[in-house]
Amino acid sequence: HQAKLTLDPAFTIAPVRRRTFGTFVEHLGRCVYTGIHEPGHPTADDDGFRRDVLDLTRELGVSVVRYPGGNFVSGYRWEDGIGPVAQRPRRLDLAWHSTETNEVGVDEFVRWCRKAGVEPMMAVNLGTRGIAEALDLLEYCNHPSGTALSDLRVANGSKEPHGIRMWCLGNELDGPWQTGHKTAHEYGRLAAETARAMRTIDPTLELVACGSSGSGMPTFGAWEATVLEEAYDVVDYVSCHAYYQEHDGDLGSFLACSTDMEYFIRSVVATADSVGARLKSRKRIDISFDEWNIWYQTRNRDAEPLTDWPVAPRLLEDQYHLADAVAFGGLLITLLRNSDRVTAACLAQLVNVIAPIMTEPGGRVWRQTTFHPFAQASRHAAGDVLRVEPVAPAYETKAYGEVPVMDAVATHGEDGTTVFAVNRSADRAVSLEIDARALGGVRVVEATTLTDPDVYARNSADEPDRIAPRANPDVEADPLRVLLPPVSWNVIRLA
Ligand code: AHR
Secondary structure (H helix, E strand, C coil): CCCEECCCCEEEEECCHHHHHHEECCCEEECCCCCCCCCCCCEEEEEEEEEEHHHHHHHHHCCCEECCCCHHHHHHHHHHHHCCCCHCEEEEEECCEEEHHHHHHHHHHHHHHHHHCCEEEEECCCCCCCHHHHHHHHHHHCCCCCCCCCHHHCCCCCCCCCCEEEHHHHECCCCCCCCCCCHHHHHHHHHHHHHHHHHHHHHCCEEEEECCCCCCCCCCCHHHHHHHHHHHHHHHHHEEEEEEEECCHHHHHHHHHHHHHHHHHHHHHHHHHHHHHHHHCCCCEEEEEEEECCCHEEEECCCCCCCCCCCCCCCCCCEEEEHHHHHHHHHHHCCCCCCCCCCEEECCCCCCCCCCCECCCCCCEEEEEEEEEEEEHHCCCCCCCCCCCCCCCCEECCCCEEEEEEEEEEEEEECEEEEEEEECCCCCCEEEEECHHHHHCCEEEEEEECCCCCCCCCCCCCCCCCCCCCCCCECCCCCCCCEECEEEEEEEECC
16 A cells, blocks of 8 residues: 655644543542552562552553542542541442452552652542532642631641642533433532632643533434533533444454544534534633543453452453554544643553553553553643545445554654654555655654554563564655554654
8 A cells, every 4th residue: 555644744634632641540440459559569669669560651641630530439438538547447449349448548549649740630530429529629639728628638748739730520421320420410410519619729720521422322412512601601611432343354444443532522522612602602621532542342341340349450451452552642643643632541440450551460560552552642742733644545344434554643842753653564564765855955863663464472470571562674765754553553753
C-alpha cells in the first residue's frame, strides 16, 4: 500500500494538551492494593507505595490521575479513608462486590501523586450521596485551614491544601449498573447544583459533568443535551467513556475502532455546541475523555460472579497483545487529533486493572504492550498538533464500512516534529511518504515500530519485552518514506 501525509507548521489544530496523557486509579481489584500500594513489598517506600510502580508511572509519562472511581465512587464515603488507618472501617463495595479496607484514602492518594509527579483529579459521589458530601470533600482537600474539615486534614498530616483543580461530578450516572443511576434530567439538576455550590468555595475549579458511558448507550446524545441544558454555565467539561475489544476474531473492525471514538467526539462536540447556541452562550464546553481503553468486557461478563466479598481480588486483569496495542495507538492518534476539543483524557486504568502496568503481589512489575504507544506519545508529542491530511487506501470493515488502512497525526514543537502512525492492514506493509518540504531540510532522527509476526503475542512477567518498540530500518531520505509493517504502531521523529 502507498500512503501520504503532509507536515506544514502553518496548519495547526491546537496545542498538545498535557492532560491528554492522564490515567485512572480506581478502588477496583488490585489497582490500589498490590498495585500502587503494598506495604510489605521489597520496593515499598515509607508510605507503603511500590517504588517499581512509581518508576513505571513516571516512565509512562502520566500527567493527571483520576480517583477514586469509576463505579466505586458511586457508593464511596470519602471520610472512611482519612485519619488513623487502624481505625478506618471496612465496607462493602457494591460496584465490584469486594471488601474495601480503606487503607488508602484521599490523603494517601495525593501523597502518591506528589511522588509520581502527577496532578490528582477527584471524582465525587453523586450516586448514593449529594451536594453536602461533595462540599465537605472539597473543603477538606482545598481549604487552607481554620475550619473543622480543613483543620482535620492538617491534623491528619497534610498541612498544605491538596489544591485539586479538576473535579468529576459523579461517574457514569447514565448507566443502569451505576449505584444511584439517574435520568438525564435528575442528574443534570444535581450536577448543576453541586457545581454551583462547589464554585462558591472556589470559582476557578474545573468541573466535569458526566456524559455517556459509550456511544452505544440508548440515551447517547439526548443525555448530553439534557445534562448540559441544566449545567452549561457551571461546568467546563462533559465526559466521554469508551472501551473497545476484538469481537469474534474480526481483527479488521477492531483495528478500526478509533472510527467510533472519532464519531463519539464529533457528536458530543456538536451536541454541546448546539446547547450553547440555544442558550446564546459564548462559552465552549470541552471534552474530558476520562475513561478509554481496550477492555474485553465480554470476558468479564462471562466470568463467574463473585459470591463472597474479597479484598483486592484479581478483576479485569486483561493481558494485552500486539493488535490491542495497535488499536490503542489508533485511539491515541484520535485523541491527539481532537486536541481542540478533547483537552483532558484518562487511560482507564493505570495498574493491574485493564492497565499498561502489571504487578505480582510481592513480586515483579512489567509493561504490557499498550504501555509503549502511551509512553512514546507522552514523551514525544509536544508543541502543536498539526493537520496532516493523511491519504491512504481503504479497506472494508464489518463494523464501520470503509476505513483507511493507515491513520496518523503529527506534532510540531521547538525540539522537532513527530509523526505517530498505525498500519491497520493485517498482511500488507504501508509505504508512507511524508511531505516535509514546509519544514525545510529535516531528516529522520529516529523511527521505531511496534510490531510482531504474531499479532496476538503478549508480554508477561517472564517475557516482559516480547513486544517493545524497535528501530525501523526501512527509512528512505528523498523523498522521505517510511515502511510501516502490517499491524504496527510507528513513531517517526524529524529534526
Ligand atoms: O474502568 C472500569 C469501569 O468502567 C469503571 O469503574 C466505570 O466507570 C466504567 O464502566
